[in-house]
Amino acid sequence: MSSLDSKRMNAIGLLFGMLFGGLLAGANLHEYDTIHAMLSLEEPDVFLLMASAIAVSAPALWWLERRGVVTPLGGKLKLSRSKPEAHHLKGGALFGLGWAVAGTCPAPALVMVSSGAMLGLVAIAGLFIGLQLSQRDRTDAGQGDGEHRELVEV
Amino acid sequence: MFDVMPDRVPWYVVGPGLGVLIGALFVLANQPLGASGAYLQTAGLVRQKTDVAVWRVWYFVGMFAGGLVVSQVLREGAEVRSGYDVLREALPLGLVIPLVFAGAIVMGYGAGTAGGCTSGHGLCGTSQRSPASFVVTATFMATAIATTGVLHLLTGGDL
Numbered sequence: 390m391s392s393l394d395s396k397r398m399n400a401i402g403l404l405f406g407m408l409f410g411g412l413l414a415g416a417n418l419h420e421y422d423t424i425h426a427m428l429s430l431e432e433p434d435v436f437l438l439m440a441s442a443i444a445v446s447a448p449a450l451w452w453l454e455r456r457g458v459v460t461p462l463g464g465k466l467k468l469s470r471s472k473p474e475a476h477h478l479k480g481g482a483l484f485g486l487g488w489a490v491a492g493t494c495p496a497p498a499l500v501m502v503s504s505g506a507m508l509g510l511v512a513i514a515g516l517f518i519g520l521q522l523s524q525r526d527r528t529d530a531g532q533g534d535g536e537h538r539e540l541v542e543v
Numbered sequence: 544m545f546d547v548m549p550d551r552v553p554w555y556v557v558g559p560g561l562g563v564l565i566g567a568l569f570v571l572a573n574q575p576l577g578a579s580g581a582y583l584q585t586a587g588l589v590r591q592k593t594d595v596a597v598w599r600v601w602y603f604v605g606m607f608a609g610g611l612v613v614s615q616v617l618r619e620g621a622e623v624r625s626g627y628d629v630l631r632e633a634l635p636l637g638l639v640i641p642l643v644f645a646g647a648i649v650m651g652y653g654a655g656t657a658g659g660c661t662s663g664h665g666l667c668g669t670s671q672r673s674p675a676s677f678v679v680t681a682t683f684m685a686t687a688i689a690t691t692g693v694l695h696l697l698t699g700g701d702l
Contacts, residue, residue: 392572393572393574393596393598394596394597394598398572398598399597399598399601400601401568401571401572401598402598402599402600402601402602402605403601403602403604403605403608404605405564405567405568405576405602405605406581406601406602406603406604406605406606406607406608406609407605407606407608407609407612408564408605408609409561409564409576409578409602409605409606409609409662410605410606410607410608410609410610410611410613411609411610411612411613412552412557412560412561412564412609413557413606413609413610414609414610414613414614415548415551415552415556415557415613416551416552416553416554416557417550417551419610419614420626420628421626421627421628421629421630422628422629425629425630425691425702428687428688428690428691429691429692429695430688434553434554435554437554437555437558438554438557438558438561439558439661439665439666440558441554441555441558441559441562442558442559442560442561442562442565442666442670443562443666443669443670444558444559444562445558445559445561445562445563445565445566446561446562446563446565446566446666446667446670447669447670447671447672449562449566450565450566450569450670450671451672453566453569453570458570460569460570460571460572460573461571461572462571462572462573463571463572463573463574464573465573466569466570466573467573468569468671468672468673469668469671469673470671470672470673470674470675471673471674471675472674472675473674473675473677473678473679474675476656476657476658477657477658477675477678477679477682478678478679478682479653479656479657480652480653480654480655480656480657480658480679481653481657481664481678481679481680481681481682481683481686482653482682482683482686483649483650483652483653483656483657483686484649484650484653484654484657484660484679484682484683484686485653485682485683485684485685485686485687485688485689485690486646486649486650486653486686486687486690487646487647487648487649487650487651487652487653488646488650488661488683488687489646489686489687489688489689489690489691489694490642490643490645490646490649490650490690490694491642491643491646491647491650492627492630492643492646493647494578494650494660494661494662495578495579495581495582495650495651495654495660495661495662496578496606496660496661496662498647499603499606499607499610500606500607500609500610500614501610501626502607502610503607503608503609503610503611503614503615504610504611504614504615504621504626505614505615505621505622505623505624505626506621506624506625506626506627507623507624507625507626508625508626508627508639508640508643509626511640511643511644511647512643512644512646512647513647514644514647515643515644515645515646515647515648515650515651516579516582516647516648516650516651516654517582517586517651518647518648518651519647519648519649519650519651519652519653519654519655520579520582520583520586520651520652520654520655521586521651521655522648522651522652522655523651523652523653523654523655523656524583524655526656527655527656
């Protein structure tokens with residue numbers, strides 16, 4: 390059994406989910422109007438938000454990996470870097486199309502509902518369906534990216 | 544409830560805050576702060592699959608709960624509403640619902656195919672300097688901006 394299956398990891402999951410959702414709500418990223426203004430290139434705030442997040446985490450991760458940090462719950466820190474393939478282009482293009490129409494993405498859609506915006510439920514239902522369909526159609530063995538990677542056995 | 548949180552916390556607070564959160568989850572558990580993966584794990588739990596990362600389900604619940612704390616407790620408290628104000632001004636609700644639903648299906652399919660979304664690839668993948676994540680992020684930014692431009696033209700400038 391990996392440490393990622395522990396109660397401690399569940400508590401960390403809940404805590405990090407709450408902090409993540411709280412930050413998204415703080416910046417109003419759960420509002421269609423915020424995302425629409427971003428993608429209409431009317432205001433730079435969300436682009437700056439994403440860039441400043443990466444500006445903090447990228448150097449930090451680079452330094453931590455170089456130091457060979459061993460994490461308490463997930464083994465040795467190992468960043469994942471994969472080669473771009475056709476499914477990345479296809480998936481990215483479809484994601485952008487849907488993102489622009491629905492005006493929300495997976496995490497903010499949840500915050501949308503908790504902020505009272507009930508159409509967020511429609512978006513969440515669609516996301517579940519779309520994600521399930523994508524797994525059925527998946528032909529490649531591993532997505533090989535940062536997020537949907539396999540659990541690290543410790 | 545308490546109205547202690549500003550209506551919109553500026554990007555230069557939330558952005559670096561997210562950066563710290565991404566770094567912290569890697570340091571603690573060697574895991575990225577994604578979102579679409581949590582949907583898949585939650586669906587897996589509901590469908591009683593065996594290889595579910597249960598912590599991701601807690602994380603899924605947490606995202607909802609965190610939004611609840613900020614919007615209902617730290618802020619004045621938002622009422623039940625439909626959301627999508629600008630979209631609803633441009634289009635009738637009978638069109639908005641199928642549009643949001645179809646958009647979300649395409650978005651979910653895209654996230655699953657690409658192996659991540661705005662957080663998984665856009666923030667965490669790029670933070671790890673993954674070439675695939677740079678490609679995915681550039682692609683979805685480009686198609687999202689182009690699609691928004693098309694919507695603007697199709698609605699005669701209303702959107």
